Amino acid sequence: MYDVIVVGAGPAGMTAAIYARRASKTVLLLEAVSYGGQIINTPDIENYPVEAHISGFDFSQKLYEQTKALGAEFKFEKVVEIKDENGVKTVITNKGSYEGKAVIIATGSENRKLGVEGEDALRGRGISYCATCDGNFYRNKVVAVVGGGNTALEDALYLADLAEKVYLIHRRDSFRGEETTVSRLKERQNVEFIYNSTVTKLIAEKRLKAIEVTDKISGSVREIELNGLFVAVGRVPENQNFANLVELDEAGYIVAGEDCRTKCAGIFVAGDNRTKTLRQLVTATADGAMAATEAVKYINL
Amino acid sequence: MAIKELNKQQFEEEVLKSDVPVLVDFNAAWCEPCRMMKPILDEIEGENPKFKIVSVNIDEEDELADDYDVTSIPCLVVFKGGEEVNRSVGLISKDEILALAEG
The missing domain is CATH 3.50.50.60 (FAD/NAD(P)-binding domain)
Incomplete structure (x- = not known):
């Protein structure tokens, strides 16, 4: 059983893993494709504090190395469902299932399609x-x-x-x-x-x-x-697989305040897939820190 | 063995006339998701797969990209017996790459 399972290894998910590891919790990061998230498509990040210019690739690489060095475990598997039974969370992927005390959903969003045939x-x-x-x-x-x-x-x-x-x-x-x-x-x-x-x-x-x-x-x-x-018709959050546990708003975002707590105890949300007004790299990492801190509090109760 | 980068002449020989299936990675230096995919492809290459992996830089070989209607990268195209049999656009996972090449 892991202390914290993080779903999605973008900036929010990896930052959550860093905070949870620094609180001495065991962490499993589950990522469907590759670490980094949508920021890897950005050639030049100019609005993240300290670094005036950094590519999305370099940013992701550094964040990955930092997260890994702190002892978070990465598995590249797609999460299809999360179950909550008597407080134990079971995260089911395309390859297996993992138990955790707390789960942080940081799956981000994907491009909205036009919806035209072909x-x-x-x-x-x-x-x-x-x-x-x-x-x-x-x-x-x-x-x-x-x-x-x-x-x-x-x-x-x-x-x-x-x-x-x-x-x-x-x-x-x-x-x-x-x-x-x-x-x-x-x-x-x-x-x-x-x-x-x-x-x-x-x-x-x-x-x-x-x-x-x-x-x-x-x-x-x-x-x-x-x-x-x-x-370029916007983005849609990737939350469909979690609708059984958490509340989604009309647009599909997981409903949670700045404390990143969902309506299900022990399940938190961090990053672009949360209801919020500003979706930026810096707010994603902020969410990661907040969600992990709340998760640690929940586990230590 | 490192993944070989091909020009148009080599493409004919190494891809179209290959006895084994070939996974072609169309990429460019400025393409960030391509850079993310590179270590995944290197890892697969290191595991001696039943297919060959090669790379085409679309800036240097724009004719090849045009010949195969590649307009987004990263783009992975699988060839068997000189014919395209499968294709995927965008960054995908190791499992998805294996399924694409072996499927």
Whole structure:
């Protein structure tokens, strides 16, 4: 039996492991893919205290080494369910099951999909969820960005420097993202705004070659030939497997305050999958510290 | 044995004409998830798998990336008898890589 089982080895999960280890608790970290979480996609982190610039890769690597050196155990297995019986938590993965006194859920979030037929098959064949990762494939080509938040706006701006033409498709008539980014985009000659519209069809021949865009107000349909489509319509928390134990809000986030305690005693949540207003690296690590401290308190009761 | 990086000519010989299945890792130096995947691939390589692992740098071999419609990396493509049989985009776990290559 472990003292603390942490689900997800991103910045929140690994920080939780550090705090729990420093409180002399045994820790198992279960991670479905690879340590690091979504921060590994960030080429340059500029807003984390102390380091003015660090890549997401280096950040993850250092955090992993620190966590490992403190004696946390890592297993790369996907958690499918958590059970709570008489206070003992059983975490079931695709390979086995583990018992713990407390569990910290730090599974983060994943990219929201467009939900248009053929999207999965075309991922990596014209469809991308990361402009800074895949922008280089579209030098002097035609691309579209879908979305209206900061990520969509920043993606469009980034791509405007590389691509011949960028369409920005948004389902509303105004943007949720920052005003300054919107005005910088409007100055670009090669950016065309398409408002009140959604992508309703993907047209492909081995790779994506065109999209069908429907204007929600007029109902008119337009076909746009392009090489790449960047989807930036937000993220969804990965909490579905825990709905039996904890409370989820309408958007799927685990309901918990700053103390990271869920409605189930001994189960805590840390990071982007918790209900909160600011989802940043620094708030993820803060959650990790808080969740571990609360978990230790719970165990020592 | 380290994972060999291939150019277009070597690709023909080492991948398309290979007797054993080949897992091709399309990557680039600036791709952070590719850097995360590298040690996982090295680990698999060290366990003498029944397939060959090779690497293609898409900045140096953009024609190869284009030939195989690779537009996101990391991208793993499995070849058997000169034909693509499986593919995955994005960082995946060791188990998923093994399932992809052996599946």
